[in-house]
Amino acid sequence: MKRIPFEYAVLAISVGVTFAVATPARAQTSAADSKRNETSAEKLARGKYLVTVAGCNDCHTPWVMGPKGPEPDMSRMLSGHPESDKLPPAPAPQGPWIMTAAATNTAFSGPWGVSYTANLTPEAETGLGKWTQRNFTETIRTGRHMGRGRQILPPMPIPMYKHFTDADLEAIFGYLQTIPAVKNRVPEPLPAAQPVAAK
Ligand code: HEC
Numbered sequence: 053m054k055r056i057p058f059e060y061a062v063l064a065i066s067v068g069v070t071f072a073v074a075t076p077a078r079a080q081t082s083a084a085d086s087k088r089n090e091t092s093a094e095k096l097a098r099g100k101y102l103v104t105v106a107g108c109n110d111c112h113t114p115w116v117m118g119p120k121g122p123e124p125d126m127s128r129m130l131s132g133h134p135e136s137d138k139l140p141p142a143p144a145p146q147g148p149w150i151m152t153a154a155a156t157n158t159a160f161s162g163p164w165g166v167s168y169t170a171n172l173t174p175e176a177e178t179g180l181g182k183w184t185q186r187n188f189t190e191t192i193r194t195g196r197h198m199g200r201g202r203q204i205l206p207p208m209p210i211p212m213y214k215h216f217t218d219a220d221l222e223a224i225f226g227y228l229q230t231i232p233a234v235k236n237r238v239p240e241p242l243p244a245a246q247p248v249a250a251k
Contacts, residue, residue, distance in 0.1 A: 092226075099227025102220055103130075111207065112169045114156040122155070131179070131234035133158035133168035142166060151207075160207055166242040167205040175233035180225075188225040192216060205241055 103109070113124035114134050128134070134156065142152045142161030151162040158169045171179040180188070183198070190199025195210040197203075204210055216224070 095223050096227050096230060098220075099223035099225070102216075102224050103227055106213070106224075108172065111157060112172050114158050116156075122157070124157075128234055128236075129231060130172040130228070131175075131236045132171035132238040135237045135239065139166075162206060163244060164205045164241075165244040167207070168238050168241060169208075171234065171236050171238050172228050173231055173234045173236075174229045175235050178235050178237040179233060180228060181233065183225075185222060185225050188228075189218065189221045192221055 108130060109124045109126075112130045112132055113126065114128055114131070114137070115122045116125045133154075137154070137156060137159075139154055139159055145151075145162075151160060153160050160167050173179040174181045176182055187198045191197060191204065192210065192213050193199070195204050195214065
C-alpha cells in the first residue's frame with residue numbers, strides 16, 4: 053500500500069471536518085430560506101386575494117366590452133385610467149344623479165371634480181415602482197398622497213380601506229410590486245367646475 057503523504061492526510065481530515073461542520077449549517081440555512089420563501093409566498097398569495105376581493109380591479113383596471121358585457125381588461129391590470137383615453141367634459145349632474153363614471157370605470161365625475169384611478173403597477177415613473185411600504189401604508193391610513201400630499205379623492209374607498217391591518221397593507225403592497233409593470237401616466241384630477249350649492 054502506498055503511504056499517503058502526511059500533509060494530504062491532514063488536508064483530507066480537515067476537509068472532512070469542515071464538511072461535517074458545514075453541512076448541518078447549510079441544511080439549517082436552507083431550511084430557514086425555504087421557511088422565508090414559504091412565508092413570502094403565503095404573503096403574496098394573501099395580497100393577491102385581498103386585492104381581488106377588495107375590488108381594486110373594479111376601478112384601477114380599465115373596463116372593456118367583453119362577450120358578456122363590460123369587464124376589466126386584465127392585460128392592463130391595475131394600470132389606472134388609460135392616458136390615451138381623453139374624455140370630453142362630463143355631463144352635468146341631474147337631480148340625485150350626482151356622479152358619472154366613464155365606460156372604463158377609471159374616471160369619475162362628481163361634486164369633487166373629476167378623479168382618475170392611479171396606476172398601481174410597479175412601473176417606476178408612472179406607477180408605484182418608487183413607493184416604499186411606508187408610502188403606501190400612510191396613503192391608505194391618512195387618505196393623502198404618500199401620507200402628506202394632496203387628499204385622495206372619491207370614489208377611492210379610503211374611509212373603508214384605512215381599516216386594513218398593517219399586515220394586510222403589507223401583503224397588498226408586496227403583491228402589487230410583483231404584478232406586470234405598465235407604463236401609463238394617469239392625468240391629474242380636475243377641480244369641481246363650480247362649488248356644490250349648499251342646501
Ligand atoms: C371605487 C373605485 C376604487 C376602488 C375600488 C379602489 N380605488 Fe384606489 N383610487 C380610486 C381613485 C378614483 C383614485 C384617484 C383619487 C385621486 O386622484 O385623488 C384612487 C387612488 C388610489 C391610490 C393613490 C395613489 C396616489 O398616487 O396617491 C392608491 C394607492 C390606491 N388607489 C390603491 C387602491 C387599492 C390597493 C385598492 C384595492 C384594495 C383600490 N385602490 C381600490 C378608486 C378606487
